[in-house]
Amino acid sequence: xxxxxTIFQYFLDLGAAVFVPIxxxxxxxxxxxxxKDAISAGITLGVAFxxxxxxxxxxxxxxxxxxxxxxxxxxxxxxxxDGGWTTMATISWSWxxxxxxxxxxxxxxxxxxxFNKTKTFNADLWNVWGKIFIAVIVISLTNNIWIALxxxxxxxxxxxxxxxxxxxxxQSMTGIPGVTCTHRTLFFGCILYPFDCxxxxxxxxxxxxxxxxxxxxxxxxxxxxxxGFILGCIFGxxxxxxxxxxxxxxxxxxCALMLFxxxxxxxxxxxxxxxxxxxxxxxxxxxxxxxxxxLDWPFMxxxxxxxxxxxxxxxxxxxxxxxxxxxxxxPFAGIINFSLAIPALLVTRGNLPRMFILCLIGxxxxxxxxxxxxxxxxxxxxxxxxxxxxxxxxxxxxxxxxPVFTYGFGQMFKALTGDFVPLIVAGGWTACWVFYSRYLxxxxxxLEAEEKAExx
Amino acid sequence: xxxxxxxxxxxxxxxxxVASKVIKLLKERKVNGVIEAVDMKSLDRTLKDxxxxxxxxxxxxxxxYPVPVFNGIAFxxxxxxxxxxxxxxxxxx
Numbered sequence: 001x002x003x004x005x006t007i008f009q010y011f012l013d014l015g016a017a018v019f020v021p022i023x024x025x026x027x028x029x030x031x032x033x034x035x036k037d038a039i040s041a042g043i044t045l046g047v048a049f050x051x052x053x054x055x056x057x058x059x060x061x062x063x064x065x066x067x068x069x070x071x072x073x074x075x076x077x078x079x080x081x082d083g084g085w086t087t088m089a090t091i092s093w094s095w096x097x098x099x100x101x102x103x104x105x106x107x108x109x110x111x112x113x114x115f116n117k118t119k120t121f122n123a124d125l126w127n128v129w130g131k132i133f134i135a136v137i138v139i140s141l142t143n144n145i146w147i148a149l150x151x152x153x154x155x156x157x158x159x160x161x162x163x164x165x166x167x168x169x170x171q172s173m174t175g176i177p178g179v180t181c182t183h184r185t186l187f188f189g190c191i192l193y194p195f196d197c198x199x200x201x202x203x204x205x206x207x208x209x210x211x212x213x214x215x216x217x218x219x220x221x222x223x224x225x226x227x228g229f230i231l232g233c234i235f236g237x238x239x240x241x242x243x244x245x246x247x248x249x250x251x252x253x254x255c256a257l258m259l260f261x262x263x264x265x266x267x268x269x270x271x272x273x274x275x276x277x278x279x280x281x282x283x284x285x286x287x288x289x290x291x292x293x294x295l296d297w298p299f300m301x302x303x304x305x306x307x308x309x310x311x312x313x314x315x316x317x318x319x320x321x322x323x324x325x326x327x328x329x330x331p332f333a334g335i336i337n338f339s340l341a342i343p344a345l346l347v348t349r350g351n352l353p354r355m356f357i358l359c360l361i362g363x364x365x366x367x368x369x370x371x372x373x374x375x376x377x378x379x380x381x382x383x384x385x386x387x388x389x390x391x392x393x394x395x396x397x398x399x400x401x402x403p404v405f406t407y408g409f410g411q412m413f414k415a416l417t418g419d420f421v422p423l424i425v426a427g428g429w430t431a432c433w434v435f436y437s438r439y440l441x442x443x444x445x446x447l448e449a450e451e452k453a454e455x456x
Numbered sequence: 457x458x459x460x461x462x463x464x465x466x467x468x469x470x471x472x473x474v475a476s477k478v479i480k481l482l483k484e485r486k487v488n489g490v491i492e493a494v495d496m497k498s499l500d501r502t503l504k505d506x507x508x509x510x511x512x513x514x515x516x517x518x519x520x521y522p523v524p525v526f527n528g529i530a531f532x533x534x535x536x537x538x539x540x541x542x543x544x545x546x547x548x549x
Contacts, residue, residue: 302515
């Protein structure tokens with residue numbers, strides 16, 4: 001046992017870019033990949049880690065002086081670097097037990113299908129990282145792997161339930177049958193729902209708006225290179241740079257935002273064979289049974305309102321960051337905030353005025369939770385070497401999925417040391433979820449009746 | 457070389473899942489072609505590339521595109537996958 005833990009420690013000390021690929025190759029062989037393909041996938045995964053490290057390092061070097069400059073010129077302390085969700089995923093995958101979440105998710109899903117507790121099969125194995133993410137937050141507080149796995153399991157179950165509950169609504173909005181969204185980002189909908197109930201009572205907000213062409217007109221501002229350039233220039237102005245400095249920072253920020261997706265898709269490339277093997281296994285096992293296939297959110301990306309809201313959120317979150325008490329993060333790589341826009345879209349069923357107001361209400365939550373979890377993610381990044389950070393450097397994300405759930409359930413064990421806030425938040429989230437579930441059930445019944453009437 | 461793009465929200469996860477799957481299936485059928493995951497926000501700009509002969513959508517397309525559009529959901533759910541693959545191969549030949 002002693003020897004085993006020494007060997008284990010030796011591998012961990014090699015750093016995430018080496019030990020995660022080793023685990024990946026073993027996992028690949030377990031799902032019957034050819035050795036050659038498994039090694040290729042493993043190396044790609046290592047490259048993804050090193051690549052992300054390069055991009056994050058580059059971004060930090062460009063932005064850290066801005067934060068210092070802002071502190072000096074305005075007194076604002078925004079020293080947490082916003083690495084966006086791709087950075088959070090990188091750090092999450094570096095957790096030594098990360099791959100254990102695959103069998104956990106599949107096992108729970110199979111059991112729930114066998115016992116008819118769900119109609120959804122979660123085929124989105126990329127977002128296994130979301131369960132790793134909350135497990136990491138739990139473990140850094142409790143140091144107990146079983147509690148971490150229990151909270152991750154809770155999230156797995158809720159994602160499947162959420163998939164069941166949202167299916168009809170999503171089908172009626174996208175026109176795509178047989179699929180649903182199992183992404184945890186939908187959890188935030190229950191927090192927005194009570195506000196939407198009030199907004200529905202204001203007649204002026206409930207007129208339909210024609211936005212057919214708006215997306216094409218303003219869409220350019222959300223393209224990574226353009227958005228990065230604009231943000232970089234604004235950073236430069238706030239930090240008091242000269243014109244040359246401003247333009248250079250603009251290009252550097254454009255570069256960072258363009259490179260993030262290019263590098264992080266390498267993670268998906270290397271994980272694809274495992275994800276494939278699992279999907280095929282499930283499709284065979286439950287062939288002939290009517291299932292909803294749970295997917296990541298982008299299949300809803302054809303809805304124009306979503307993009308208008310996302311563009312609206314960009315300046316709003318930026319202004320919030322400057323004026324909001326309790327925020328220490330300078331929004332950057334996470335500023336394309338799907339985590340806020342998607343739940344707002346589903347709750348309002350695409351009503352833009354109400355979406356805007358809900359985004360306004362929801363935005364501060366993302367900055368506060370991003371600030372709150374920064375120490376935990378930075379600690380893991382340092383421990384595994386997934387992202388190189390200095391002793392006092394902090395990294396986080398301004399678009400954390402399901403922020404209220406993550407904060408509440410990730411940190412509820414703080415109650416043991418006398419901080420009851422996260423536990424109360426977890427209770428509040430649960431109450432809202434029950435309330436929202438009831439509404440979704442009613443919606444499902446209504447839409448099913450409509451479907452029936454149409455076919456008859 | 458003829459190229460087909462798959463687009464999702466940020467060109468990272470869903471689009472790459474579909475791209476990897478299509479690449480694997482094309483290999484099995486011994487068809488050459490480049491499949492690339494891209495960002496939905498930059499799709500119009502990307503499609504100006506003359507090498508691109510098709511677009512695999514994982515959404516319901518909201519407008520007309522200059523190239524043939526394929527159903528990417530089929531590759532995520534496995535339903536109707538072979539039919540879409542045949543159409544893609546037709547374009548790549």
